[in-house]
Amino acid sequence: MNTHKLKKKRQLRRRNHVRRIVRGTADRPRLSVFRSSKHIYAQLINDDAGETLVSASSKAGVEGLNYGGNVKAAEVVGSALAKVAAEKGIQQVCFDRGHYRYHGRVKALADAARAGGLQF
Secondary structure, three states: OOHHHHHHHHHHHHHHHHHOOOOOOOOOOEEEEEEOOOOEEEEEEEOOOOEEEEEEEOOOOOOOOOOOOOHHHHHHHHHHHHHHHHHOOOOEOEEEOOOOOOOOHHHHHHHHHHHOOOEO
């Protein structure tokens, strides 16, 4: 089997392992994190209605970032997401790390979101 396909298969298995437990509702949306090599993205998703309530990324809408692929950018995105969520009245979320380890940029985004007022 091609190594790229094998890697994707493993990632999908890890992602499904996490998503089997984590489900977003209107009262407690799912905070989903996507991490690329150059940017980091976060969304609050209501899985019951299939809609994105709030989103933030290092690619668009965040000031003061020259590069979006580091821990500092993840902290800025996490605090920006928490700020917009607070404006919409969202306080509690469930964290979905996807197939990424809770380490580095993913952990920095989560800690900044907690510092901004989100509870999970």
